[in-house]
Amino acid sequence: MKAKATLIIIFALSTTLIACARGGGVGGGYVSNLKQVQQQHVGSYVVTVLNETGQLKKGQNKMVLEFRNTSDNKLESVGDVQVNSTMSMPGMSPMIGQTTVTPTDTPGIYDVTSNFPMAGTWNFVVTFGNNQRAQFSLRAQ
């Protein structure tokens, strides 16, 4: 009886692992085990920045941008998404954090890579849909 229960548990675990192994990039293999970095409500959308640790670091970062409709909490494609990532520097022109956004096969999920050349607070402005804008203040450590 006990062995049977163990087998069922192993089966359930392996099914979960197979589901997680699908897809390539962080967002391509989008699974709910990503951690939230920050979230904003913009109009009828909830926009969330996620990654594997929930924290950002100086240098190269892989993230996922998630767009959900607040009415049903379902993922929703928002068309072209652009990110402008800058750090204001006293007495200097802003520092740029090179960022690329790639749509994934899942509507509402976008892969994002950012290179933050400096630790500190980054203004991470996401433009999407009908010129809507989510403004994040992200800390890279």
Ligand SMILES: [Cu+2]
């Ligand atoms: Cu800087």
